[in-house]
Amino acid sequence: MAKDLVEFRNLETHFQTPAGIVKAVNNVSFKIREGETLCVVGESGCGKSVTAMSLMGLIESPPGKIVGGEILFEDRDLLKMSKRELSLIRGKDIAMIFQEPMSSLNPVLTIGEQISEPLILHMLMDRKSAKKRAIELINLVGIPRAEKIFDSYPHELSGGMRQRIMIAIALSCDPKLLIADEPTTALDVTIQAQILDLMRDIKKQLKTSIMLITHDLGVVAEMADYVVVMYAGKVIEEAPVLELFKNPQHPYTKGLLKAKPIINQVQERLYSIPGQVPNPIELGNNCHFHDRCEFCMDICKVKAPPFKAHENQEHKSACWLYEEEREVL
Amino acid sequence: MSEVLVQVDNLKKYFPITGGVFQRTVGHVKAVDDISFQINKGESFGLVGESGCGKSTIGRTILRLTEKTDGTVLFKGQDLHALKKEELRQLRPKLQIVFQDPFSSLNPRIRIGHAIGEALYDHGVKDPKEVRERVLETMKICGLAPYHYDRYPHEFSGGQRQRIGIARALIMNPDFIVADEPVSALDVSIQAQIINLLSDLQRDKQLTYLFISHDLSVVEHLCDRVGVMYLGSMVEMASKQEMFKNPLHPYTKALMSAIPIPDPTLKRERIVLQGDIPSPANPPSGCKFHTRCPIATDKCKVETPKYRDVGNEHFVACHYV
Numbered sequence: 199m200a201k202d203l204v205e206f207r208n209l210e211t212h213f214q215t216p217a218g219i220v221k222a223v224n225n226v227s228f229k230i231r232e233g234e235t236l237c238v239v240g241e242s243g244c245g246k247s248v249t250a251m252s253l254m255g256l257i258e259s260p261p262g263k264i265v266g267g268e269i270l271f272e273d274r275d276l277l278k279m280s281k282r283e284l285s286l287i288r289g290k291d292i293a294m295i296f297q298e299p300m301s302s303l304n305p306v307l308t309i310g311e312q313i314s315e316p317l318i319l320h321m322l323m324d325r326k327s328a329k330k331r332a333i334e335l336i337n338l339v340g341i342p343r344a345e346k347i348f349d350s351y352p353h354e355l356s357g358g359m360r361q362r363i364m365i366a367i368a369l370s371c372d373p374k375l376l377i378a379d380e381p382t383t384a385l386d387v388t389i390q391a392q393i394l395d396l397m398r399d400i401k402k403q404l405k406t407s408i409m410l411i412t413h414d415l416g417v418v419a420e421m422a423d424y425v426v427v428m429y430a431g432k433v434i435e436e437a438p439v440l441e442l443f444k445n446p447q448h449p450y451t452k453g454l455l456k457a458k459p460i461i462n463q464v465q466e467r468l469y470s471i472p473g474q475v476p477n478p479i480e481l482g483n484n485c486h487f488h489d490r491c492e493f494c495m496d497i498c499k500v501k502a503p504p505f506k507a508h509e510n511q512e513h514k515s516a517c518w519l520y521e522e523e524r525e526v527l
Numbered sequence: 528m529s530e531v532l533v534q535v536d537n538l539k540k541y542f543p544i545t546g547g548v549f550q551r552t553v554g555h556v557k558a559v560d561d562i563s564f565q566i567n568k569g570e571s572f573g574l575v576g577e578s579g580c581g582k583s584t585i586g587r588t589i590l591r592l593t594e595k596t597d598g599t600v601l602f603k604g605q606d607l608h609a610l611k612k613e614e615l616r617q618l619r620p621k622l623q624i625v626f627q628d629p630f631s632s633l634n635p636r637i638r639i640g641h642a643i644g645e646a647l648y649d650h651g652v653k654d655p656k657e658v659r660e661r662v663l664e665t666m667k668i669c670g671l672a673p674y675h676y677d678r679y680p681h682e683f684s685g686g687q688r689q690r691i692g693i694a695r696a697l698i699m700n701p702d703f704i705v706a707d708e709p710v711s712a713l714d715v716s717i718q719a720q721i722i723n724l725l726s727d728l729q730r731d732k733q734l735t736y737l738f739i740s741h742d743l744s745v746v747e748h749l750c751d752r753v754g755v756m757y758l759g760s761m762v763e764m765a766s767k768q769e770m771f772k773n774p775l776h777p778y779t780k781a782l783m784s785a786i787p788i789p790d791p792t793l794k795r796e797r798i799v800l801q802g803d804i805p806s807p808a809n810p811p812s813g814c815k816f817h818t819r820c821p822i823a824t825d826k827c828k829v830e831t832p833k834y835r836d837v838g839n840e841h842f843v844a845c846h847y848v
Contacts, residue, residue, distance in 0.1 A: 241714035242685075356803040386577035386741065388800045388819075391785040395799055413714060416787030439791045457719035459748040461786050462771055467726075468748065470719035474684050 200231040202270075203375060203407050204253065209267035211245075211252045214260060218479040222248040224431035225267075227505075230375065235401060235408040237418045237439075239454075240428035243475055246411045249428075250377050253409075254294055255284050271375075290320040293368035297380040299360035303352040309336075310348035313367050320371045335366040340396055358389035365396065372404065379411045394420060415458055419443060427451050430476055430486035433505060437513035447508070447515040449491050485518065493519055529567040532703060532735050533589065538562050538598035540581075540588045544808055556808045558584040560759035561598070566703075571729060571736035573750030573767075575743055575782070579807055581759040582739045586705040589737065590622050591615065602703065620650055620699035627708035629688030633680040640666075640676035643694045650699065661698060669694040670724060686717035693724065697732075705737045710745060722749060743786055747771055755779045758807055758815040761834060765841040775843045777820050814846070822847055 211223035223245045230236045238246045251257050253269055255276065269276045271292065276284065296302045304312060313335055314328040323331065329348070336344035339362040352360060361381060368376055378397065382390040394417065401408055410421055418425055418439065425442045427435040427450070435448040446452045456469035473490040485491070488498040497518050505516040540559040543552040558581040566572045574582045587593045589600050591607050600607045602622065610618065626632045633642055644662040652658055663673055669690045680688060689709060696704055706725065710718040726749060728734055740746050746753055747767060754764040755778065763776040774780050781798040788795070800819045805811055811818050817827035826846055834844040 241716060358803055386804070387743075387785040388577065388781060389803065390787075391797065391799050392801075394787070414787060415715070415789035419789045419791040419793075420787045422791070443789065443791050454715055455789060457715050458789060459719075459722070459744040460788060460790075461744040461747055461783060464747060468719040468722055470723055471716040472720075474686055474717065475714075 200233055202229045203232045203272065204230040204409075205268075205270040206249070206253075207268040207270065209249065209252060209269060210265045211248050211257060211262060212265050213262045215479065220478045221431050221481065222262075222478065223252060224481075226428075226431075226433050227267075228426050228433060228436055230407050230409055231424075232374075232407055233401070233405045234423045235410060235421050236424045236426065237410045237412060237422035238426045238428060239412055239415065239418050241413060241475060243430075243478060244428040245431040246428050247379055250294070250379055250409060250411055254288060254292065254377065286320075289316050290371040291373055292375045292377065293371070293373040294377040294379065295361070295364045295368050295381050297383050299357060299364050299384070300352065302364060303360060305352055308349050308351055309355070309363055313348075313363070313370055316367065316370045331370070332366075335370055336363070338369070339363070339366045340392075357385055358392060361385065361389075361393055362396065365393075365400070369400065369404070369406075373406060375407045375409060376400070377409045377411070380413070381410070382417065383413070390417075397421065415454060427454075430478065430481060432486065432516065434487070434517070435513075435515040437510070437515075441510060441513050445510075445513065447513065447520060448487075448517050449493055449519070450487050451515075485516070529569065531565045532568040532603060533566040533737070534599075534601040535565065535585075535589060536563050536599045536601075538585065538588060538600060539596040540584050540593065541596045554808060557759045557810065558807060559588060562756075562759075562761050563598075564754055564761065564764060566735055566737060568702075568735055569729075569733050570751040571738050571749055573746035573753040574737065574739045574756060575741065575746050575753060576756035577741060577782075577804055579758075579804060580756040581807070582756050583707050585756075586624065586707050586737055586739050590624055590705055592624070620646070621702045622705075623696035623699065623701040623703070624705040624707060625689075625692050625696050625709045627711050629685060629692045629712070630680075632692055633688060635680050638677050638679060639671075639683070639691050642680075643691065643698055646695070646699055662694075665694045665698045668728070669697065670720075684717075685713055686720060689713060689717075689721050690724070693721075693728070697728065700732070701734070703735045703737070705739070707739045708741070709738075711740065711742065718745075725749065743783060755782065758805065758810050760815060760844065761842070762816065762845070763841075763843045765839070765843075769839055769841050773841075775837065775841065775848045776816075776845050777822055778816050781821075814844075 207227050209223050209226045213220040213222055226249055240246045252264055257264060264277060310332055313332040317323045317328040317331055333344045333348055336347055341347055341359060341362055382393050400406060412418060422439040425437060425439050426433055429450050435451050446455055453471040457471060459468060471490050476486055483502050484500055485498040485503055488494045495518060503516045503518045505514055507514045508520045538559055539561055541555040541557050544554040544556060546553040576582045588595050595608050640662050644658045647658045671690055710721050713721060738750055750767055752766050753770045754761050757778050763779045774783055781800045784798045802819050805818055813829045814827040814832050817823040832844045832846045834842055836842050837848060
């Protein structure tokens with residue numbers, strides 16, 4: 199069994215808005231093991247990005263605040279670290295790539311300068327060896343003519359190449375954890391296939407753990423070892439990938455799997471989950487999915503279901519359908 | 528044989544590239560380069576391709592939202608690009624468009640009831656009561672509640688805004704709707720709702736769609752015939768069944784194999800295309816796809832393949848089919 203690299207324990211990240219408190223991340227716990235790809239899947243606004251931002255210490259305060267819980271990275275709580283300690287880890291042991299590669303690269307610096315920066319800062323290299331390593335990295339992520347790219351600016355590259363550069367920067371200091379927040383959402387499918395291939399190679403070669411945030415269940419099926427499904431700020435189901443797709447438990451997960459049109463499998467009519475994601479402001483302590491759920495019972499409206507394993511110890515979900523207790527009420 | 532509603536012949540749309548001190552035209556982006564197809568009444572025609580392949584430009588040029596460079600577009604036998612301004616305005620209610628981004632296509636200061644109904648006033652309905660009735664009826668068809676009438680766009684979620692966009696297109700009882708990536712900005716659970724709405728509307732109102740999308744799985748679900756575009760040209764066109772069972776062009780094959788399928792047990796032979804899409808301002812010679820094609824030969828570099836029928840109304844442009 200691989201060691202745990204990261205553990206979220208009861209993380210609570212809230213945002214103060216004029217209309218009330220938004221519990222963007224509401225009591226979230228899960229683990230990322232070494233060498234594993236963990237996918238966090240959910241629709242927009244479910245808190246998947248905020249979870250990753252909390253891990254990186256990138257929650258802007260105010261309006262955001264981490265009000266509770268722990269994030270353990272190699273058994274040390276990131277939330278208790280000083281800024282200095284955190285900046286030693288961030289960019290070195292934990293690196294992140296974002297959805298929009300254009301807005302995360304600095305347009306006035308060359309690609310080479312941006313890849314060298316973390317090498318000089320974290321690995322204490324001099325300029326010359328940083329350049330050598332940077333060119334190696336550009337080759338590693340599959341861009342030809344590395345020397346020429348080293349001196350180019352971001353606007354000279356295509357979207358897929360920029361995302362490769364982002365990955366090169368993220369990999370520069372041999373991170374233990376790579377967080378990828380919707381890395382292929384802005385790209386075309388043929389380019390997406392290239393980037394996903396690259397990430398799989400990286401995981402195989404460098405044994406990096408990956409936390410992949412996505413809304414696309416197809417990407418999940420291809421990349422994940424372990425899946426966490428989020429809805430309205432909460433983890434509602436988690437399981438190893440094969441188990442989740444074979445045996446989804448939560449009605450939301452089941453609905454998501456059925457709602458996606460799949461190529462070469464034509465259905466007469468797509469299954470659709472009625473209604474929409476609830477307003478995140480001041481959500482009650484109940485099952486947040488209850489008003490869209492076809493199995494909704496009285497207890498779902500008043501009490502939040504516990505998140506636990508039912509038959510398979512590795513497969514957890516939060517739904518009253520699988521609880522004995524509901525009979526009593 | 529069903530009736531042809533829209534006939535596109537050798538349509539071209541070039542955008543000039545200007546440069547130098549005098550902003551002279553130094554070249555052209557051939558966004559749509561010699562494309563012909565037809566859409567029959569009551570069918571939905573899917574147009575697929577990656578960003579920059581010209582699929583949206585086709586939609587806009589067909590509706591004459593941009594002027595063509597060459598070629599003809601016939602709607603019920605009338606040449607849309609030859610009509611006078613007023614004649615075109617009279618015809619507009621029959622031709623509608625739904626955009627990708629429901630956020631930016633609604634005026635934030637106009638209540639949605641008015642946003643949906645404004646076209647009615649413009650086209651001769653004078654009685655406010657009748658307008659209100661028709662708006663409410665259309666809203667109901669599109670899954671919006673009557674109390675939404677007086678709300679502003681910011682009060683709606685993405686899926687609801689797309690319903691508003693569809694209602695606006697629908698209020699004039701159109702014959703033909705261009706749907707330009709209508710579900711791309713939406714979450715999966717909402718996307719399914721909108722796809723179902725679009726197919727219900729088509730059945731109930733005998734609509735004809737030009738459905739533009741980059742997502743082959745959505746197109747397969749909704750469309751009867753499919754065209755695949757690459758860099759301004761149509762590379763393959765066939766009925767849905769034919770296209771998905773027997774794709775012929777190497778680009779179509781690669782596109783299909785690139786889509787991630789939500790089944791972790793599936794092991795697929797994937798064709799991963801090398802490189803990026805070339806710039807449409809300077810497309811490769813010969814077959815435009817040869818720079819990324821896994822089976823390209825020297826012939827592909829010099830000779831443009833002919834776009835031809837290979838039987839079963841399956842058109843393809845490749846030397847090796």
